[in-house]
Amino acid sequence: MAEEKESLFSKNNLKLLTGPLSSSNPITVQVLGICSALAVTAKVESAIVMALAVTIVVGVANMAISLLRNTIPNRIRIIVQLLVVATLVIMVDQILKAFSYGVSKQLSVYVGLIITNCIVMGRMEAFGLANKPWPSLLDGLGNGLGYGMILVIIAVVRELFGAGTITLPGIGELQIIPQGLYECGYENNGFFLMPPMALIIVAIIIWIQRSRNKDLIKK
C-alpha cells in the first residue's frame, strides 16, 4: 500500500493548515471560540500567549482524539473529549504559571476556559473523529493559527488605539504613538479597552472579509 500513502506535506495536507487562515477561519467564518477571543485581547501580549496555548491544545487534542477514534463509544465521546482537553489544558496552565506568572494572572480564568473553547470541541467532532492522526494534527494547528491571527489583529487594534502601546511577550511595552502627538492634543480612546469594543472590531473584520470574498455571504 506504499503508493497510496500521501506524503506528509502533500497539497491536501497543506490545505488543512492554510485553509483556516482565511476561507474557513474559525472565528470569522465558523464562528467558534468567540468567548476567549474577545476577553484576552486588551493587550497584544496576552493575545499572543493565548493564541499559542490554544494552537498547541487544539493540535495535540485533535491528534489524540484521532488516535483514540476507534475505541471511543459514541455515547460518551463528549466526556472523553473533555477529559483529553482538560488534561492538556492543565499542563498548559501549569507551564504558564511556572514560566510566565504575570501573563497567567492576566489571562486568569480564560486559560481554563480553553477546555470549553468551541474550536477545540468543534474540530474534534468535525475532523478528529473521522480522520487519521497526521491530518488531524495539521487541521488542529491550522485552526489554532487562524484563531490566533484574528486574536492578534484585534489585540493590536485595541491596544494601539486604547493605550497607544503594543506589548510583546519577552520585550515589554513599546510606545507606538509618539509623545509629540499627545502634546498636540491627541488622546487615547479608552473605550477600545472596554469589552464591547472587541465585539465591534470582530464585526468589522467579518464585514471586510465577507465583502472581499462574496462566497462567504450566506443565502
Add this chain to the structure above:
Amino acid sequence: MDLLNLFVKSIFIDNMVFAFFLGMCSFIAVSKNVSTAAGLGLAVTFVLTVTVPIDYMLDKYVLQAGALTWLSDSFANVDLSFLSFIIFIAVIASFVQLVEMIVEKYAPALYSSLGIFLPLIAVNCAILGASLFMQQRGYETLGEATVFGFGSGVGWFLAIVGIAAINEKIKYSHVPDALKGVGITFIVTGLMGVAFMSFMGIKL
C-alpha cells in the same frame, strides 16, 4: 443584604455575556428566535444553579490546599487545586448527562423542545466560567456560591432573550449583505454591552 447585592451584581454588572464574553458560541448560534433562546437560557440557568454549589463544595473539601484535613491531619499539606479544571468539567459534563437522562424519562415534552441544547450546555463556557470565577473570587459560603450561580444564569438568560428579540426585528431592516447574520449580531451585542456597562458601580 449581601446576597441580594451579589445577586444583582452577577446579573447586571458582572454579566456573563457582556462583561466576560462567556457562552458566546451558543449565544450567537441560537439567538434567532425568542422561544428557543428562552429554553436554552432556562436550561443554562438551571445547570449553573446546581453545578456552581457542587463545585464549591468540591473546591472547599477536596481541592484547596489543606482541604482534606477533615479526613486526617496528615493531609494538611496536600494541594490538589491543579486538578480543579478536570474535576469541574467532569462534574458539569456528568451532571448535564444526568439531567438529559432524567428529563428524557420524566418530561418527554420538555426534552423534545430542549433536546438539542442539553448536550451542548456541557461545552458552554458560561458554566465552566462561573465555576472558575467562583473559585478565583473565593466566595465564602455555600449560599454565596449558589446565589452567584443563579444570578449568572439569570443574567445569561436576559442577554440571550434580549438579543434574540432584537434579531427577530433586524430581519426587517436593511443590513449590508456582508454584515448580515453573524456580523450584525456582534455589533448589536457590543452595543448591548455598552448599555450594560452603565450599571457599573451600582450597589444595593
